[in-house]
Each structure stands twice: as structure tokens, then as C-alpha cells.
Amino acid sequence: MTSFAHRGNARRTALLRLGALCGLTLAGDIPAALAAAKRAAAPALLSVDELALTGVLAELVIPRTDTPGALDVGAHRTIDHLLHTCASAADAAAFRASLARLDALARGHAGKPFRVLAAMDQTALLRALDGGIAPFTPADMAAFRKLKSYVAFAYYTSEAGAMRELAYLPVPGGFTGYVRVTPKTRTWAI
Amino acid sequence: MEASFYIKESAEQYDAIVVGSGITGGWAAKELTERGLKTLMVERGRPVEHGVDYLGENKAPWVMPNRGLVDAKVAEEQYPIQRQCYAFDEHTKHFFNNDRDMPYSTPEGRPFSWIRGNQLGGKSLMWARQSYRWSDLDFEANLKDGHGVDWPIRYADLAPWYSHVERHVGISGGKEGLDVLPDGEFLPAFDFNSVELAMKRKFDARHAPARMIMGRTANLRTATEAQQAQGRVQCQARHQCQRGCSFGAYFSTQSSTLPPALKTGRLRIATDSIVHSVIYDPKTNRATGVRVIDANTLATREYHARVVLLCASTLASTAILLNSTSGAFPTGLANSSGVLGHYLMDHLFGAGASGRVEGFEDDYYQGRRPTAPYIPRFRNVLERHPAFLRGYALSGGAGREGWQSAAAKPGFGKDFKAMIRKPGPWYFSLGGQGEMLPRYENMVSLHPTKKDKWGMPLLHIDCSYSDNDRRMQNDIADTSASILEDLGVKDVKKHLRTLEEWPPGLSIHEMGTARMGRDPKTSVLNGHNQAHDVPNLFVTDGASMASSAWQNPSLTFMALTARACAYAVDELKAGRI
Secondary structure, rough: HHHHHHHHHHHHHHHHHHHHHOOOEEEEEEEHHHHHHHHHOOOOOOHHHHHHHHHHHHHHHOOOOOOOOOOOOOOHHHHHHHHHHHHOOOHHHHHHHHHHHHHHHHHHHHHHOHHHHHHHHHHHHHHHHHHHHOOOHHHHHHOOOOOOOOHHHHHHHHHHHHHOOOOOOOOOOEEEEEEEEOOOOOEEOO | OHHEEEEOOOOOEEEEEEOOOOOHHHHHHHHHHHOOOOOEEEEOOEEEOOOOOOOOOOOHHOOOOOOOOOOHHHHHHOOOOHHHOOOOOOOHHHEEOOOOOOOEEEEOOOOOOOOOOEEEOOHHOOOOOOOOOOOOHHHHHHHHHHHOOOOOOHHHHHHHHHHHHHHHHHHEOOOOOOOOOOOEEEEEEOOOOOHHHHHHHHHHHOOOOOOOEEEOEEEEEOHHHHHHHOOOOOOOOOOOOHHHOOOOEOOOOOHHHHHHHHOOOEEEOOOOOOEEEEEEEEEEEEEEEEEEOOOOOOEEEEEEEEEEEOOOOOHHHHHHHHHHOOOOOOOOOOOOOOOOOOEEEEEEOOOEEEEEOOOOOOOEEEEEOOOOOOEEEOOEEEOOOOOOOHHHEEEEEEOOOOOOHHOOOOOHHHHHHHHHHHHOEEEEEEEEEOOOOOOOOEEEEEEEEEEOOOOEEEEEOOOOOOOHHHHHHHHHHHHHHHHHHHHHOEEEEEEEEOOOOOOOOOOOOOOOOEEEEOOOOOOOEEOOOOOOOOOOOOOOOOOOOOOOOOOHHHHHHHHHHHHHHHHHHHHHHHOOO
16 A cells, blocks of 8 residues: 555656646646546556656657647657557667666756756757767667657547647548648648 | 358258358359359358447547557467568457467478468458459460469450459459550549659650559449449548448458348358368269368367368468368379479569659648559560569559658657648659469478367468569569659668568468369369369369469459359259269
8 A cells, every 4th residue: 555655646746747847837737637647557667757757758849839749648658558568678678778868868967867957958958869969879869769759659649639730530531632732731640 | 141141050961162251252152142052151260240340440549559559468479470461450450360379380491471361251351452453464474484384264264254253343443455454344543642643644654655553442432333232332541441341342251242142042151160171072073061170169060062162262272172181182182283282472572662752742632542553564574574584563652741750850849740730741652562483392281290279280381482583572672763763753762671571471462372274283273263183172262373473363363263153053053063
């Protein structure tokens, strides 16, 4: 019992931190997120800290705009589930190693783990990571591209990602070879 | 489908037994019952009811437990082979054979990927639906270059049967007037998109007489009155075909051949019935039925009929014959020639090229087309290629990049999200499908000791590519790239899978092993898919093929089956078999 309560608290703390980082307001989204967290199971594969870092990174890759962002759709939880259930052990281990490497470099750079850095510092580090610029290596860059592919998969296969961000047509009724692109046109979700 | 059509024990003497319920088994059931024969269809898998049992259909990714991905442990333990198939995913996996329960063996270092369906409807539920006639270029190939035995038939023998099956199936495609790819009875073709249309015009002008056409597919671009009356609706372009289609918009046993067969009242179906062997009576030199093992209880039973048709799939039909031994046929039924099990072929897939297309930013498309542009064979048609015999088709097409390829690009954040929201750059890709030569050493046999859980000997498959195959595969990659570059496609990259990445079998066009031929000494079946040795025994699936050609073979299997059934019924009525 004690360990479950402890894990619950850790999750709560992590979510509060996450919420603060992502600019969620205490009035609406934090209580909702906490309520969701009470229902949500412990992460399947990742540690609570790894899950939180995944959430921060996912939101940095696909942030909330006029449509929901990666955190809103629980992309980090989807990634945790899919890494646990569908990925190879090697891919899951590589993902965790890339999180650890990012955190280690953040600590070396600013003395703090990545997810508590100021937003500007996070962005600057990610920009270097995305471009494979020192201290990051081409291997780090490749690992980040992999993370981006996980985030894209988790987000664009979610209901909001497919239906609100992109255009989802489950039953097109037939194939039309030409439609004109207009300012309103969005990429087909599938 | 009413449950009363299903039987288990039966003392009845049927007119015909059809083993298998996939593309050819369904056609045999339809033809035989419509021609008046009381027919029993025997299927090793479970029943699948049209619509009701399409478990993955209409499920958005977010309602699936794994967003469409298959649990890694389940895939590794139960589907190590089937998982290699492009159509295998969380929506479709229940239509694929369980490799743990139904193993087979291969020699060390020579893999073969045997992709199987294991249910009523077989692979007709998950096939890729590309439907092409063969021509005399194909039927004369063995005779002309000496590889394989001469086909006992020519295009003219099969042409009316192609028409016969096409009218019922519903093939969407354009009339092109090409010698290498005869026209048929078509529904309207699916559309090209803007880039494909531009590329087609350029290709046709520069590479004549080769042409880029729209792939002919067994999806209803429009439905005829007859098809509508059968409950079939035009293709909705959902791109969910392999999950099963409640609209009946593509040809499957469930949508197309079972309904008319059942309507006759002359069809019975025994599911969960694994055929152990064909029963042979040496006194009359006739097949008299099949021995069956119940898939669930392991109980054995027999079914009897006046004619037996094997439509169990290329390798399963041959395995049944190999397991049907007797004093008269110690190495397998109808194997006096000794070629049963030999001359296994597949197609060469896995080579091609792709690149980026500039411009066309204002053009998009709507719907997920069930087919793609296709370039029929041009190699070794008018000129002799120095490196290899026979030829290949190319298929591919254009699309705009979506979120799937975004992660490989630089960026993150709002700009990255905004970029993905807009249709990405156009790409164009081509991939080949090449003919594999028939070779004696590519063969299947029954494993001397290993058995499955039903006590059936495992099939041992020994198949590899030849130098001709490899040289053709290289030309597919090189030629795809040079065609794309000639069409103005940028950043063209070739792809060429190694043997380890694309073992034979994975193209799922396995053919041969009980080939047709003119001479009983060198072939198993005659020109009517009738066993030379046993007149009331027929094999009408891919096992009967004497060469593989370069086209997708299923339409030819259908035409051969319908033709063989008409012949069998005539022979039966005339008292000759």
C-alpha cells in the first residue's frame, strides 16, 4: 500500500511540474490532468521521471496551438505504452538512453535536468540536438528524429491529432484524383 | 450465411469436394454448384461471416489498443513469419496463420516466407487485388527459352474464361490495346492524380511502346446491377481492404463467390477440417474423397465424392498430394512423373526507386485509392536483354508526404506542427515485380520426422533465387531509377532488398509444384488442370502453374478454375470420369 501511495504522489508531483512547464493554468487543466492521473495507471515501461521528460519533449515537438498539443492527447503515455508493448527491447532501451543522455547534457550545460530548464534554454538545447550541433553528435540527432517520429505517431493517430489538427475522412466514398489546395486544406490524417 | 450450410459428420456421397475456400476454392464452389453439382467445400480454418467477422474494420487508430501495431511478444511468438507481410497489423492479424501452431521447415540459411490465411475465405480476404490477364508472351515463354515445360494451353484457351470471371468479379481498369497485357471486361479505371497524369504523359511519349496505365484491380470503381443485386457497393476508397469490407467492394469469397454458390442450395461447408489426404481407389483409379482431421478435436472423418478439386493454395494442395501415398503412388498421389513438389516459383519484389517531384503545390487528391499506376512488361518483348531472360512490371505512383515522413525533417514546435498541417512535397516511387524461372531444385517435400500438432508431417520448403533472378532484380532497381530521372524526378534513390530481407515466398505469389504440361512424364496436370494419372482429380490453384509470368497471378487462377470446373462437369456428365 505504502509503495503505491508513494508512486501516486510522485506521479502527482511530476504532473504538477509538467503542468507548470507547459503553461497549463491551475484553474482548468491542472485539476483535470490530476483527475486523469488518478485514473491513469503507472507508466508501463518508463520511470515517472522519464515519462515526465517524454511529456515535456513531446509538447516541445508538437505544442498546443489552436488545436490540442501532444500533452493534451497524452502522447507521452501512448509512447510509454507502445514502447512497452510493441517496440523491440533494443528500441525501448535506445529511447531511454536518449532521454538519459539529454538530461546528462542539460545538467552539464545548466546544472539542471532538462525538464526544469527555462523554456528558452530547452528550446536552444533542442535546436542544437535537432541539428546535431555540439555538444550533440549525429547519433544524438538520429535519436531525436526517432523521438520525433514517436511523438508524431502518438499525436497524429490520436482522435484530436487526426480529426482536429489534420483532415480525417474515414469513408471518402471514392477516390478523386484532383482536388485543389486552398488555404483551408489540411494534410490527410491517413 | 445460414448455419445449416455447415456440416461436420456426413455419410453423403457428394458430386464434388473442393478443398479450400480462398480465391480458387470459392470459384470452384460457385461454378460446380451453378452447374448442378452437389458440392462440399472443406476448409481447415474457422468460419468467417461477411461483415460480422471483420473485426478490424471501421476502427480508427485511437480506438485500437496499440494504434494498429501488433504486440511485439504476440508477433514474435505466434507470427514470426506472417509479421513480415505488409498487410499484417492489429486490424488484420486474426486473418493470418498462427506460425506457432502451423510450422514448416526450411534448410539452414535458405529462408522461405510462407504467408497464409487460415479461415473461410482464405487469402481472398487479404489479397492485394491486382488483376491482370496473361498473354501468349507468357504462355509461350517456357517453350521458347527452354526453362520449364511448355504450357498445354495458350491465351485463346483462357480468354473466354478471363471474360467469364472478370464480369462477375468486377475489375476496374482501362482498355489499352497492349499485346503484353490483353484488355478485359472492365469497370471504369480509378483516377490518376495530377503528378501521375503528368508523368504518364511524359512516359508514354518517351518510352513507347511501353505505357504507364492505371493498375487493374478487383475493387468496384462502380458496381454493375448484378453486383449491386448481390449486395456489393462501389469502393469507398477507405484503404481498409485487408480488414474485410462490409461494402463487398472488393472480390473475396465472402463478397462474391459464396453468395451465388449458397443460393443454389447445393453447397455444404465443412470448416475446421484439415485434409489429411485424398482417398484413392486403385481398382477404379479414382479419387473417392478426402480424409480429414478435426482442427479442434483431432477426430478423423472422411468425406466422399465423385470428383475432388484441390484449391487449398499452391503449397497446401501439393502437401496434400504428397501426403496421399498408396501402393500405386508411393511418392504422392498423381506423381508418376516425379515432378510433384518441384518447380516452385514466386515473384521478385523488393527492388525499385523513388524521389521527389517539384511543383504541383496546388494539387491534392481525396480518398485512399486501392490501386496504383502500373508499367506493364517492356523487357525482352521486342528486344533481347543481354543480362537476363523474361521480364517484370513496375508499379508505384505519386503522393504528397504527410506526418509519417515529417520526423525525418529538421524542426520542432509551432512551425513544425504548421508544416505538417499542410500537404508535404510530392514524391514518386516505382517498384518491380519480376518473373522467376521455374527450376527443378526449388522444391517442397514432406519432412521425414517433424510433425505438427495434428500429426501432419511438416512441409519442407527449399527455394532460392537464381542468377537470372538476381540480374533481373538489379535491372529493376537501375531501370526504375533511370525512368524516374528521365521523368524529372529529383533526389532519386534506388532500393534493393537483400535475400535475407526479402526471402522467396514473401511476394505471396508462390506458384508451381504440381505443374500443368502436355507430357504425363514431365508434368502432374494436363491442360484442364486434371491429374494425368487420376482422371477425377483436379488441382486448380497456383500449384498448377508451369511458369510464373510477371503479372499478379490470381485472375489467372480464377480463369483456370472456372474452365477446369466446366470441363469436370462435362466429363462427369458424359461418364468419362
